[in-house]
Amino acid sequence: MIRRLVFLATAVSFLPSSIAAEGYTSGGVLHPAQAAYDVNYYDLSFDVAPDQQFFTAVSIAHLSILSPLDSIRLDLVDTFEVEKALVNGIDSQFSHQEDVLMIGAPLDVSEEMVEVEVHYSGHPPVAANPPWDGGFTWERDSSGNPWVGMSSANEGGKVFFPCKDHPSDRADSAAISITVPKGLTAASNGVLINTISDEETTTFHWKTRYPIANYNINFTIGKFHREQKAFTSVSGKQMPIVFYILDEHREKASPHLDMAMKMIRSHENYFGEYPFIEEKFGLVETPYLGMEHQTINAYGNQFRYTELGGEPFDWLLLHELGHEWWGNKVKAADWADYWIQEGICTYADALYHREVAGEEGYHKKMASARKGIRNEKPLIPKRNASTDEVYQGDIYGKGAYLLHSLRFIMGDERFFRALKQFASSEEFTYRNLVSETDFVIHFSSVSGVDLDPFISKMTYTTELPRQIVKEVKRNGFDLSVHGVDWLPVEVRIGDEIRKMYLTDQPVRVRASEKPVIDPNHWYLWRGD
Numbered sequence: 001m002i003r004r005l006v007f008l009a010t011a012v013s014f015l016p017s018s019i020a021a022e023g024y025t026s027g028g029v030l031h032p033a034q035a036a037y038d039v040n041y042y043d044l045s046f047d048v049a050p051d052q053q054f055f056t057a058v059s060i061a062h063l064s065i066l067s068p069l070d071s072i073r074l075d076l077v078d079t080f081e082v083e084k085a086l087v088n089g090i091d092s093q094f095s096h097q098e099d100v101l102m103i104g105a106p107l108d109v110s111e112e113m114v115e116v117e118v119h120y121s122g123h124p125p126v127a128a129n130p131p132w133d134g135g136f137t138w139e140r141d142s143s144g145n146p147w148v149g150m151s152s153a154n155e156g157g158k159v160f161f162p163c164k165d166h167p168s169d170r171a172d173s174a175a176i177s178i179t180v181p182k183g184l185t186a187a188s189n190g191v192l193i194n195t196i197s198d199e200e201t202t203t204f205h206w207k208t209r210y211p212i213a214n215y216n217i218n219f220t221i222g223k224f225h226r227e228q229k230a231f232t233s234v235s236g237k238q239m240p241i242v243f244y245i246l247d248e249h250r251e252k253a254s255p256h257l258d259m260a261m262k263m264i265r266s267h268e269n270y271f272g273e274y275p276f277i278e279e280k281f282g283l284v285e286t287p288y289l290g291m292e293h294q295t296i297n298a299y300g301n302q303f304r305y306t307e308l309g310g311e312p313f314d315w316l317l318l319h320e321l322g323h324e325w326w327g328n329k330v331k332a333a334d335w336a337d338y339w340i341q342e343g344i345c346t347y348a349d350a351l352y353h354r355e356v357a358g359e360e361g362y363h364k365k366m367a368s369a370r371k372g373i374r375n376e377k378p379l380i381p382k383r384n385a386s387t388d389e390v391y392q393g394d395i396y397g398k399g400a401y402l403l404h405s406l407r408f409i410m411g412d413e414r415f416f417r418a419l420k421q422f423a424s425s426e427e428f429t430y431r432n433l434v435s436e437t438d439f440v441i442h443f444s445s446v447s448g449v450d451l452d453p454f455i456s457k458m459t460y461t462t463e464l465p466r467q468i469v470k471e472v473k474r475n476g477f478d479l480s481v482h483g484v485d486w487l488p489v490e491v492r493i494g495d496e497i498r499k500m501y502l503t504d505q506p507v508r509v510r511a512s513e514k515p516v517i518d519p520n521h522w523y524l525w526r527g528d
Contacts, residue, residue, distance in 0.1 A: 001131060001153045001291060001323070001342065024077065024099070024125070026156030026215065027335040028386040030166050033073035037063045039164050039171045040113060042214075046160075047179040047201075048186075048221060050146035053138045056121040059161045062113045072116055074101040075158035075165035080122035088115050101162050118162045125159050127151060130288035131298070135159055139287035141246050145223035146184060149286040149298065154387040157214030168333045168433065170213040178219045179203040185226070187244040187284040188219040189295050208295065210276055211430045216328060218293035220284040222246060227253035231261050234268040237277050244284040244296075252303050256283070259314060263321050266355040267348060270416065271423035275329035281321070290316045292323030309356035315349070322348040325423050333433035336385040339459065340439060343379075343399015344419075350400065363520065366404050369397040370521060370528070379459045380436065401524055402458045408522035409454070409488055410447040418446035453485055458524075466526040467517040470506070477515055478506035487523065492516040 041062040048055040063072070072087065077099045085094040087105040094103045107114060127135035131151035136159075139147040152158075156165035175193075178186035179201050190208025197203075206219075224244040231241045241260060245253045264274055264281060274281060282296040291298040301316040326348060327341035346369065354362035372393065379395055407415045422442055428434050436459060444451045457463055465483040472478050481487050481502045491498050493511045497519065500507065509515060518525070 001327075024155035024159060025386040025388040026154060026158075026165050027167050027384075028389075029384045030168060031073060033069060033071065034164050034166060034169075036067045036069040037065050037072070037114075037164070039169055040064055040173075042161070042163070042171050042174040042217065044161050044175065044217070045177040045179075046219070048148065050138065050148050050181065050184075050221065052123075053126070053136070054121070054123050057119075057161065059118045059120070059163075061116045061118075061162065061164075063116060065107050065109050065114055068106075068108045070104070070106050072103045072105055072107070072114075074103070074116070074118070074162040075099060075156065076101045076118075076120070076162040077125060077159050079125055080120045083119040083121065085119075086115075086117040089117075099158060116162075120162070124150075125155075127288065131291040137287050141223060142248055143223070146181070146221060147223075147246070147287050148221035149288050149300075150218055150220065151288060151291045151298065152215045152218075153291060154391055155215075156387075157217055161214075161217070163214040165214060167213065167331070167335055170211050170331070170433075172211050172431065173207070173209045174212050174217055175205070175207045176217060176219060177203055177205045178221070180221050183223065184221055185224040185244060186219050186221050187224065187282065187296055189217060189293065190279050208276075208279060210279065210294070212294050213328075213331060216292070216294040218291075218296060218298070220244070220286055220296070220298065222285070224284070225250035225253065227257060229254075229257050229261070231264060231274075231281065233273050233277050234265075235273045235277070237273070239274070239277050239280055241281040242283070243299075244282070246285050249285065249303070255312070256303070256314070256317070259312065260317060260321060263318050263352060266352050267322060267325060269355070270348070270351050270420060271325045272420055273424075275324050275429075281324070283317075290320050292320045292327055294324070294328045297321065297323075308353065309361065311356070313356075318349055318352055319345060322346075329429050330423055331433050333435055334384060335387050335390050336380045336383050337434070337436050337439075338385075338387070338390045339379040339395040339399035339402075340434060340436070342395045343397075344403060346396045346400035347403040350404070366401065367521065369400050369404075370524065373397045373401065373524065375462050375464065375524070378461055398458070398524070402455065405454070405458075405523050406443060406447075406451070408490075409449070409451070410443070414446050414448075418443050421446070454487075457484065464524050464526040464528075467502075468506075469515055469517060471514065472508065475510050475512055476508055477511055478508050479515060479517060480504055480506045481517070483526065489518050490520055490522070492519040 043060040045058045082096045085103045125135035127137045134151035134155045137149040141147045157163040158165045176188045186204040188206035193205040225247045227243045243253045283299045286298040286300040289300045297320040305312040322345040326345040350365040353365040468480045470478045486503045493515045
């Protein structure tokens with residue numbers, strides 16, 4: 001997900017029955033009733049009426065029961081009316097209030113899947129400031145065709161379907177069917193299985209066979225031109241890269257996909273094969289800025305390119321693409337570790353700058369990140385956190401700077417090996433969710449050094465190390481760092497840069513002028 005920025009967009013036309021999605025959050029302490037089951041599969045069907053900002057839907061969730069329960073607890077916002085609920089095909093009593101759907105169904109542990117079917121309809125919440133304050137965005141393109149976007153990263157999938165709205169569980173796969181007025185297209189996750197049309201509507205049947213978080217399930221509706229190219233991965237496998245672009249912008253699609261392919265190749269060098277190689281890399285033009293919807297990333301930057309390494313460059317395309325590894329493949333089990341997804345993804349942006357513009361471009365990108373760090377709140381304020389409790393700008397910049405510092409501490413060979421392993425190893429990817437503890441153990445193991453004191457200080461506190469350079473006599477200076485046990489640092493003495501290990505015990509050096517600790521800004525320092 002992108003950092004909150006000022007973005008001018010056309011105003012959403014509200015219907016009287018529309019309700020803004022402000023106030024919803026996701027995660028927190030997992031309710032015991034939801035800890036009693038895992039979601040294996042979502043099968044979702046939506047019949048969307050853009051002119052009425054309304055849809056009817058059927059949701060079928062396949063669950064594994066982990067411990068006995070009296071009722072099934074799902075999250076679904078109250079703007080929808082639930083018509084009926086069935087468990088294994090049998091009508092069940094239910095209640096729907098305070099954004100919770102409770103379905104009566106005494107269940108014991110079983111090897112068989114439990115099928116929970118919900119029929120519902122209504123006006124979904126309208127996004128107040130997408131994608132940060134998410135929900136549905138109902139727009140029209142310049143020709144007057146409906147253009148519908150949806151975002152729910154911070155709110156969770158409950159703003160459009162009944163789900164277990166918690167980061168600790170994601171479905172192994174999902175099917176998404178969207179019925180729209182004829183002439184429109186619905187782009188979604190995974191592979192397009194088929195389309196079925198009648199005189200008035202077209203239904204698009206999509207399916208992903210990869211694990212997917214509820215907020216990554218998505219669809220966008222519009223009058224789209226579909227542009228497709230073939231991409232060959234570092235592994236030699238081929239996949240389609242696809243752009244569902246407004247018809248009026250179709251000439252921009254091909255160069256935009258070329259740019260995307262260059263970015264994917266760069267990321268594969270650092271993080272391994274593109275994570276969803278058996279399906280696609282997809283883009284869809286949206287009436288809001290953007291979002292990392294797995295295999296169908298939202299793009300709304302309006303092709304406002306800058307320049308990097310003498311070539312056109314789109315920062316939004318790069319950042320959301322990076323989330324295919326960091327957030328969609330590697331995902332935190334607790335929103336407390338939101339920084340893993342956003343911080344490493346932001347660091348991935350800097351690594352692309354390194355590929356295109358060299359080390360100078362990399363350090364320029366990290367200098368820009370450093371300027372934006374406020375360090376007013378810890379990256380991890382608590383465990384079992386909600387999105388509202390952890391989402392702030394520093395999960396991007398300070399999270400990225402943590403990686404930047406680790407690169408120097410560990411050295412390039414070990415650091416980049418650890419980073420690629422974290423993005424590639426089965427224990428950290430797809431079905432296996434991660435935590436800050438996993439990150440610390442893995443990077444410490446590869447480095448051969450206990451990195452926990454440094455990483456914990458950077459994530460759980462706002463305390464930064466302080467550097468001290470004290471002149472003690474003519475041509476003599478004492479160097480030390482306080483607030484950490486030790487740090488390897490660069491020290492510039494005259495025209496020479498030395499690498500030294502500093503603690504709170506002063507190290508004396510001879511110099512004709514005041515030495516400079518960390519001249520290349522590998523660390524964040526108190527007072528910066």
